[in-house]
Amino acid sequence: MDNAILKRLREWFKKNAAELPWRLADLDAPRDAYAVWISETMLQQTQVSTVRDYFVRWMKRFPDIKALAAATEEEVFKYWQGLGYYSRARNILKTAKIICQTEMYGSRRQRLQDDLVARMPQTRKELEALPGIGAYTAGAILSLAYHQREAILDGNLVRIFSRLYALDFLPTDKIKRDGKSASEIYWNYAREIADSPKAYMHNEALMELGRTVCKIKNPDCEKCPLQGACKAFAEKCTANFPPAKKHIQKDWHGTVLVIESADHKILAVHGGQKFFKNQFTLPHFESPRHATAGLPAQAEAYIDADLVTSVQHVGNFKHNITVHKMDCDVLHICLKTKAPQHSAPELRWVKRSEASDFFANSFCLKSLALL
Structure with a gap:
């Protein structure tokens, strides 16, 4: 994706970014890694409108990793109640305890007013080794909190890439194209977007674009800053991308x-x-x-x-x-x-x-x- 299109994406995001409790007013400022971790985990399989209040309530009760690590599983479940997929909450608690107790993170603790403040790891390898943190969440933490050139790939980006490049398959499909797996193809596009000092903004802008403009049904293509580069739009077939996922109910x-x-x-x-x-x-x-x-x-x-x-x-x-x-x-x-x-x-x-x-x-x- 060329720089002119990425510039339009950034400009669109600055004008249209929604006010969210986990998003800073200054879109260029690094965010708190703990807040990114919690919000992105909550947002998995859950709509933004639902997560807003849950996130605010959670952060009041568990303002940092240390407060979370000291909680019981029952209390964590209470604050997660209604979000579903309770393995996410269980893994959050496990990870908080690991970060606060394991010696491998001791060097990342900083003394502040005679207390220890636990820090999230700052490498993909370390993050993905923690319970419940996969490639997407690790990329979000590294990109949004630490401003590293790290890629993310969630459902919004999958939908956008599928339409942009007319990809008639999903990352989970068992196919090969030019010797690359479906997952590799999508992640390569994500890495291309992230190969920039503004990777954090590109990633978040695409998530916002997928949520508000490049929607699953009835995408508002006329408002899309990527319209000029979109193959599906040019061929008037956005409804065909991405291909429908087969659900086994x-x-x-x-x-x-x-x-x-x-x-x-x-x-x-x-x-x-x-x-x-x-x-x-x-x-x-x-x-x-x-x-x-x-x-x-x-x-x-x-x-x-x-x-x-x-x-x-x-x-x-x-x-x-x-x-x-x-x-x-x-x-x-x-x-x-x-x-x-x-x-x-x-x-x-x-x-x-x-x-x-x-x-x-x-x-x-x-x-x-x-x-």
């Missing part, structure tokens, strides 16, 4: 158990579940539709059937997790005894009044809302 029907003790505590389980295996959740299992009569055998893994006073089907809800399109029945199971004072480590009894704060995913909250 899996229908899943299940039953969710809300087991409540006589002293109004809800049973939470950790592990052994189809979804949310590594966090506390309500017991759930795959089941035929409308198979809700009586106490299901799966409930007896957690409670004694002789202690049950009632089993009520309280409703049904729909939910999506990755490729799973879910249809869930909810059973409210009441016990005649109080919650035990001591339970196995994988079980926890939570006060019903505190359950909405305890369960850190909308799957559980939809179930509880039916009570």
Whole structure:
């Protein structure tokens, strides 16, 4: 891409950059690496409009890596609740602990008012070695925070490159063109954009362009600063690029158990579940539709059937997790005894009044809302 087009891209961005809580007013100023890491991780699979409030709330509670590293997984999940893909939150916490504890980052700590401030690594190799930080996030941190000539490649850039160069394949496709893989071709275009002292601005401008102008549907080509270089626009076929991604959707029907003790505590389980295996959740299992009569055998893994006073089907809800399109029945199971004072480590009894704060995913909250 020639310098004249890149200049138009920069000028467009300076006029049209949206005000975002993770974006500085001075677009040329280096950004905080921690803020870049958190915002870009939140933005994976999630719209900007949704992430805004989550980011502000997160940064108030965890203003730096050290504050985050000191948190529990349960608290981190609470502040992530509603963003989905909870492995992202778990990896964020793991990485914060590694940065604060591992000796390899000790040289990057600076003493400030008798305290230690943990710093993000400044090389791609070190960043990509951390949990949850892949090629895109590493590039964003190095580019936006440290102003290095590092490339990024997210869904917005994939769409723009596909239209600019009329690429009828996606980076994930198993194809070869001129001896290069699909991924290599896209990343080479990204590196070309980043081979500039203004790489940070080119990268962020393209993300903004993809979000607001070069959209998936109905792109506003007349406002695009790259219009003159776009092959898809010249051939009047932007709707054909990028090619549609094949989604494999899996229908899943299940039953969710809300087991409540006589002293109004809800049973939470950790592990052994189809979804949310590594966090506390309500017991759930795959089941035929409308198979809700009586106490299901799966409930007896957690409670004694002789202690049950009632089993009520309280409703049904729909939910999506990755490729799973879910249809869930909810059973409210009441016990005649109080919650035990001591339970196995994988079980926890939570006060019903505190359950909405305890369960850190909308799957559980939809179930509880039916009570």
